[in-house]
Amino acid sequence: MRFPKTTSLGIRPSLPRLNLVSISSVASTACTVAFWVLTVGAVLVPAAVIGRKLLSPDAMLIAGEGENAIQFPLPWAYVLLVAVAAFAYLATSALIFRLLLRIVATLRVGDPFHPLNVRRLHQIGAAFASVTIGVWIGQFLVARFVRGAMAPPSLFDLITPSFAVVIIVVIAEVFREGARLRRESELTI
Secondary structure (H helix, E strand, C coil), X not given: CCCCCCCCCCCCCCCCCCCHHHHHHHHHHHHHHHHHHHHHHHHHHHHHHXXXXXXXXXXXXXXXXXXXXXXXXCCHHHHHHHHHHHHHHHHHHHHHHHHHHHHHHHHHCCCCCCHHHHHHHHHHXXXXXXXXXXXXXXXXXXXXXXXXXXXXXXXXXXXXXXXXXXXXXXXXXXXXXXXXXXXXXXXXX
């Protein structure tokens, strides 16, 4: 491993610095892999859920635990609800990674404050909020209608994701300001 030469102060860093290009290429690869895994999952998981019901139409749903467990036939409405929910969750997550991939692409060409990145970050925030609310509603419905399957979610389960959405929106506004400053500097002679 080669280390950089000593600095003007005579200090030699102990580790080589990662440059922006290598970080963005790793981020690009990670986003691409995540996008394709989620996209394939968005097709395969709902198909597997529906296929499971088709292959064993006598499948039973177990509600409760121990002696209080109740078995009843798995209705098609539950199967379709799970298939649609799985598709929505995985497809929205794939969309988030697709948008991140486009943001990383602007970073790789040296233009991170591209005006479209503001819109992309807002879309990521909206997608993340919709996934969070969708999961919370799904858990609430399962807890309500399938007694004993899970504890009902509380409003406190929404605090951390809400902060994440706020952080994403704030970062989007920072990018908006960066794009505005870049535009102004391009107009300055």
